[in-house]
């Protein structure tokens with residue numbers, strides 16, 4: 001469904017992605033783990049056309065997207081929940097959700113989808129009129145995921161959804177990612193530093209170091225891998 | 236008391252003209268953090284286009300109000316084209332350059348447009364026809380507020396309400412707010428940020444052109460340089476209200492216009508600029524981010 005082929009991405013003269021190749025198949029949950037500065041967020045931004053690759057190719061459902069503007073990529077159903085949530089601070093919860101539907105034509109089903117995300121995260125329903133910027137970190141993460149769901153993604157890209165959250169909330173969010181994958185048949189590409197939980201949730205994983213993909217395997221095997229254990233699982 | 240009302244009315248008129256121009260500064264700044272120094276020139280070009288159009292229409296036998304409306308319409312279209320082009324050629328290529336570069340480009344465009352009109356037209360003041368008719372119903376209060384002043388106030392008010400509704404409720408307005416709050420995230424929900432920036436320049440230019448037409452008709456003369464001082468004042472108003480903040484620009488403009496009118500009326504017109512900038516300094520000392528501006532959040 002998503003293919004990256006020898007992708008190189010630069011920030012000025014600094015090369016952040018060094019010839020990476022990644023595949024995500026329809027229906028899967030695939031995780032990308034790696035240390036700080038490895039290039040995980042850059043990978044997602046490259047897929048979305050925010051930091052387009054200098055060389056290499058990216059395909060989504062067979063369509064080359066590496067030269068497409070971001071809004072066209074989003075229109076194909078590739079929706080990202082970025083690092084740091086990026087909630088619109090002076091828009092209400094409802095307005096933030098509405099921004100998620102920006103490219104949708106089927107305006108009739110929007111209310112149904114709002115009900116759906118309020119059902120997933122009842123706290124958001126209570127906060128519907130509150131400004132996004134005043135929500136707690138956990139609530140903002142729930143809103144960020146909900147906003148992405150409002151776009152009806154085919155492939156949901158999540159960048160460290162567990163960052164800075166309490167263990168209980170992390171558990172809840174991971175359960176909901178699983179639920180979205182199973183109920184909505186949404187494919188998920190999950191960037192995480194929380195390798196243990198990410199690998200338990202995912203079908204397959206990639207390990208990234210310094211802009212390179214150094215390892216890829218089923219999540220089960222990665223959990224047993226000595227290298228992964230010592231570097232990312234703290235075992 | 237009557238003198239006070241008279242000054243207040245003239246202050247509000249000035250203020251609403253400043254507001255029409257200040258909105259362009261503040262909207263552009265809000266979205267791309269650029270001070271568009273050439274914005275005052277758009278206002279000036281609007282006034283020139285209106286002058287030329289009204290000359291032509293007069294020859295063809297059109298009368299006052301219809302000339303005013305047509306002239307304003309054509310001036311707005313011209314200004315929109317100028318604003319759109321300005322962004323496209325002078326600012327867009329510098330979108331990722333250091334912040335000083337587009338600023339210098341803006342100053343360059345301002346000088347260029349001034350001199351272009353100077354060469355294409357004339358350095359002299361040109362007489363601008365009084366296009367706004369005298370209404371009979373304004374007769375009793377004509378010594379406090381004239382018909383032209385009423386038209387300026389009403390037109391400005393309608394423009395500002397229109398802008399507020401556009402920003403709050405329309406699709407493009409929401410895209411503008413999203414882009415202003417987080418440009419990357421706006422792109423990630425599918426907003427075409429380039430279009431939003433173009434539309435922002437177009438809206439700002441249209442408002443400035445409306446201001447230019449109203450002022451030309453009110454003051455009765457224009458030249459290539461009117462955009463400079465009006466631009467400085469409107470920019471001051473935008474900063475006063477909190478740059479980037481739309482209601483702030485209107486409030487700042489009204490405060491500025493009234494300050495100038497009272498200073499000119501009660502002290503001397505020689506001091507109006509002193510007071511105008513004095514108020515700016517005072518407010519920036521007390522509230523560094525302007526009347527309605529939010530304190531800049533520093534990320535640590």
Ligand SMILES: Nc1ncnc2c1ncn2[C@@H]1O[C@H](COP(=O)(O)OP(=O)(O)OP(=O)(O)O)[C@@H](O)[C@H]1O
Nearest residue numbers: 011014016034035036037038039040041042043193
């Ligand atoms: N805007 C930028 N300009 C210059 N360099 C950047 C920029 N953004 C990221 N980088 C660099 O690119 C590299 C990869 O960064 P990236 O944000 O993709 O890492 P990451 O794996 O997401 O890290 P983290 O886990 O800390 O979020 C880093 O060395 C970083 O310093």
Ligand SMILES: [Mg+2]
Nearest residue numbers: 040041042083
């Ligand atoms: Mg990151």
